[in-house]
Amino acid sequence: MFESAELGHKIDKETFKREVPKLRAELLDVQYDVLQKKEFPVVILISGVDGSGKGETINLLYSWMDPRHISTLAFAEPSDEERSRPYMWRYWRALPPRGKVGIFAGSWYSQPITDRITGQMRRSEMDEQLDDINRFEAMLVNEGALVLKFWFHLSKDGQKQRLKALEKDPRTAWRVTKASYDRLKTYDKLQEVAGHVLRVTNTAHAPWIIVEGTDDEYRSLTVGRIVLDAMQRRLQQEGRQQVPVAPPIVHAIDQKNVLSELDLTQSLGKKDYERDLAKYQSRLSELVRDPRFVGKRSLVIVFEGSDAAGKGGSIRRVGGAMDARQYQIIPIAAPTEEERVQPYLWRFWRHLPRTGRAAIFDRSWYGRVLVERVEGFCSEADWLRAYAEINDFEHQMVDAGAIVVKFWLQISADEQLRRFKERQDTEFKRFKITDEDWRNREKWDDYVSAVCDMVDRTSTGLAPWTLVEANDKNFARVKVLKTLCQRLENALKDDGKHNEQ
Numbered sequence: 001m002f003e004s005a006e007l008g009h010k011i012d013k014e015t016f017k018r019e020v021p022k023l024r025a026e027l028l029d030v031q032y033d034v035l036q037k038k039e040f041p042v043v044i045l046i047s048g049v050d051g052s053g054k055g056e057t058i059n060l061l062y063s064w065m066d067p068r069h070i071s072t073l074a075f076a077e078p079s080d081e082e083r084s085r086p087y088m089w090r091y092w093r094a095l096p097p098r099g100k101v102g103i104f105a106g107s108w109y110s111q112p113i114t115d116r117i118t119g120q121m122r123r124s125e126m127d128e129q130l131d132d133i134n135r136f137e138a139m140l141v142n143e144g145a146l147v148l149k150f151w152f153h154l155s156k157d158g159q160k161q162r163l164k165a166l167e168k169d170p171r172t173a174w175r176v177t178k179a180s181y182d183r184l185k186t187y188d189k190l191q192e193v194a195g196h197v198l199r200v201t202n203t204a205h206a207p208w209i210i211v212e213g214t215d216d217e218y219r220s221l222t223v224g225r226i227v228l229d230a231m232q233r234r235l236q237q238e239g240r241q242q243v244p245v246a247p248p249i250v251h252a253i254d255q256k257n258v259l260s261e262l263d264l265t266q267s268l269g270k271k272d273y274e275r276d277l278a279k280y281q282s283r284l285s286e287l288v289r290d291p292r293f294v295g296k297r298s299l300v301i302v303f304e305g306s307d308a309a310g311k312g313g314s315i316r317r318v319g320g321a322m323d324a325r326q327y328q329i330i331p332i333a334a335p336t337e338e339e340r341v342q343p344y345l346w347r348f349w350r351h352l353p354r355t356g357r358a359a360i361f362d363r364s365w366y367g368r369v370l371v372e373r374v375e376g377f378c379s380e381a382d383w384l385r386a387y388a389e390i391n392d393f394e395h396q397m398v399d400a401g402a403i404v405v406k407f408w409l410q411i412s413a414d415e416q417l418r419r420f421k422e423r424q425d426t427e428f429k430r431f432k433i434t435d436e437d438w439r440n441r442e443k444w445d446d447y448v449s450a451v452c453d454m455v456d457r458t459s460t461g462l463a464p465w466t467l468v469e470a471n472d473k474n475f476a477r478v479k480v481l482k483t484l485c486q487r488l489e490n491a492l493k494d495d496g497k498h499n500e501q
Contacts, residue, residue, distance in 0.1 A: 002191065002210060005153035009222075010215035023224050024064045030231045031065050031101065038099035038341065040144040040240075042231060045107045048152030049190065050180045051162035052213030053220075057152070058103055060220050061227070071096055074105040084298075084354040086400040087111070087129075088136065092349040097341035098144065108133055109197060116193045117186055126193075130200045132392060137206040138243040139389050142382070143343040146234045147206040150223060151198060152213040156187045162214075205243045242381050257452040258467060264412050267472035280481035281321035287488040288322050288358065292495055298402045299327075299358035301484070304366050305409030306447075307437045308419040309470045314409065314480045315360055321481070322358065332363035344368055344386070345393055355401065365390055369454050374446045387457040394463040403491045404463040407480055408451065409470040413444055 034042065044061075046054045058072055073094040082090045088108060096102030112129045115121035121129075140147055154162060163180055166172040183190070202208045209226060213219050268276070287293060301318065303311040315329060330351045339347040345365060353359040369390075373383040394404050411419075420441075423433040440447065459465040466483050470476035 002153050002195070005210045005212040006155045006158075007212065008214065009212045009218045011218050011221060013217060016217035016221060019221060020064075020224075023221070023228065027064050027224065027228050028066060030228060030235065031069065033235055034101075034231060035069055035099045037235070038097075040146055040234060041096040041098050041341075042101040042146045042227075043096065043140060043148070044101065044103045044227065045109070045147075045149040046103060046105050046152070047107060047109055047150065048211075048213060049154050049159055049187070050183050051159050051166060051176075052152035052154045053216060054105060054152055055175070056216065057150075057220060057223050058105055061103065061224070064224060065101070069099070070101045070103060072103045072105055075107070075110065078111075081354065084400075085352050086396040086402075088132075088396060089349060089352060089400075092346055095140075095342060095346060097338075099341070108136070109201070113190070113193055113197055117189050126197075127200065130197060132396070134201055134203060135388065135392050137201075137203065139345075139385075140343060141205040141241050142243055142385055144240045145343070146230060148227065148230055149201075149206060149208045150226075151194070151208055151210045152219065153210055154213050156184075158214050159184060159187065205241060243385075257448070258455050259410055259448055259451060262410055262467060262469050264410070264415070264469050264471040266469045266475050268474040268478055270474070273474035273478060276478045277317065277481070280478065280485055281317065283485045284318070284321040284481060284488070287485060287492070288326060290492060292492045293488065294356040296355060296401055296495065297491065298353045298355055298400075299488070300353065300397055300402050300404045301358065301360045302364045302366070302404070302406040303360070303362055303409070304364060304370070304407065305468070305470065306411050306416060307440055308416050308423070308432075309409035309411045310473050310476055311362060311409055313473055314407070314468075314477050315362060317477045317481060318360060318484065326356070327358035327360060328353070329360045329362060332361060332367060344382075345389060348393070352397065352402070365393065366454060366458075369458075370447065370450050373450050374443055387454075390458055391460055391463075394458075394460070398462040403487055405484055405487050406459075406463060406465050407468055407483070408455065408465055409468045409476055410451075411470050413441070415471045416441065 034040070046058055048054055062070060062072075071094075075090065078090065091104075091108050094102065094104070112121065112126050112133075116123070116126045137147055163176050163184065167176045198208045198210070211219055211222055288299065293299075303315055305311050319327060319329065328351070335347060348361075348365045351359055351361075368378060368386040369383050372378045397404055420433055420437060423429040455465050455467070466479075468476050468479050
């Protein structure tokens with residue numbers, strides 16, 4: 001894989017000086033075209049062996065382009081804040097918005113490569129993580145991003161000579177440390193692991209570009225031209241590149257579905273409700289203060305449902321069982337300007353709770369496959385691929401220790417109409433009813449189809465959906481609390497078994 005990057009590629013300094021002014025001018029022009037249009041971000045990954053010129057190349061791109069619209073993200077060992085969340089959390093937070101360039105010096109590939117070289121990760125574990133990365137990059141491309149991945153290569157002798165040359169120069173000696181020479185000792189292992197990583201993640205939508213790092217002028221001019229050409233071609237491209245990630249929707253021919261089979265007549269009398277409410281609120285309060293939860297777990301609760309199904313009331317009963325300092329309620333509405341220039345899931349990643357905390361989402365990332373699908377706010381390709389992206393998102397939460405509990409509150413069309421009229425006629429409830437709510441009723445069947453598809457495609461073993469019969473509010477609130485307690489108890493019980501083993 002690295003043979004072409006060990007041929008001794010080089011260009012003379014005169015050619016470099018002659019070519020650079022034109023290249024700089026074109027890079028600035030294309031950068032401002034990208035900035036003005038704000039149609040896509042540019043994500044540049046700079047990886048490779050020590051001494052291959054990664055830092056010099058980044059500095060050069062800054063000098064050739066307008067640095068005010070470039071951000072460089074360097075990632076070392078994760079902090080305690082980062083360790084308490086999913087692995088990809090810190091990379092999601094660092095993504096550049098549309099129109100900007102983000103350079104990742106060290107990226108989502110660094111930790112898997114390091115862990116594999118040091119023996120902390122098995123080959124199968126690394127391959128699972130690389131599969132996640134491939135899907136993440138496919139998501140970026142589907143969201144419109146231009147992803148450029150550079151691997152700077154040096155032969156073993158070339159790396160040794162490069163480190164010595166850097167060490168002799170007082171201006172660059174600080175770059176060479178004991179760790180640099182320690183990594184030189186693992187050169188062969190790095191090439192084996194990196195070769196595998198590059199092969200597995202060299203996709204059509206985000207290919208690797210291997211650049212020989214021996215000659216500064218050759219490396220710099222090569223990278224500059226590739227960046228320029230890629231940005232120019234992306235500007236000329238009509239629409240986004242679409243990476244197929246989801247099979248088509250198949251509908252049942254007998255009209256039977258997960259919502260039609262719910263028994264919405266279930267109810268709970270006042271006395272039983274008050275008894276069960278106190279019981280499960282008390283139990284939930286104990287569980288979220290359990291040392292096994294506080295020290296290792298987090299809780300993500302998703303509330304979706306028909307308009308007027310009682311999400312707010314259920315959320316208040318859940319919050320009433322917890323310390324207000326321990327949880328956050330995140331109401332989801334139309335995306336802000338800041339959120340529109342990022343990938344769809346970005347605004348949800350930023351709200352993930354750390355260990356010992358809970359996040360309660362009033363509406364959620366499922367808006368893409370519900371309201372955005374039904375109302376035509378996104379393309380069919382966007383909402384079709386969203387199922388897989390959402391499953392990946394939730395599985396990454398679970399892998400990081402989150403307990404993900406998802407509720408769909410369902411009421412009948414007649415009950416919804418009754419509640420709408422009640423809200424309209426009651427002064428202190430009038431704020432709850434909008435013209436949009438009435439319009440949504442006209443698309444009841446479309447929303448039913450979307451909900452059934454959502455449940456079928458995203459109710460996984462790690463993050464299943466709980467369908468709540470909500471015609472009776474008392475029944476619905478108790479079912480929500482009881483389900484939360486059961487999910488927490490089962491998770492903490494499983495943790496205890498693992499610890500015993």
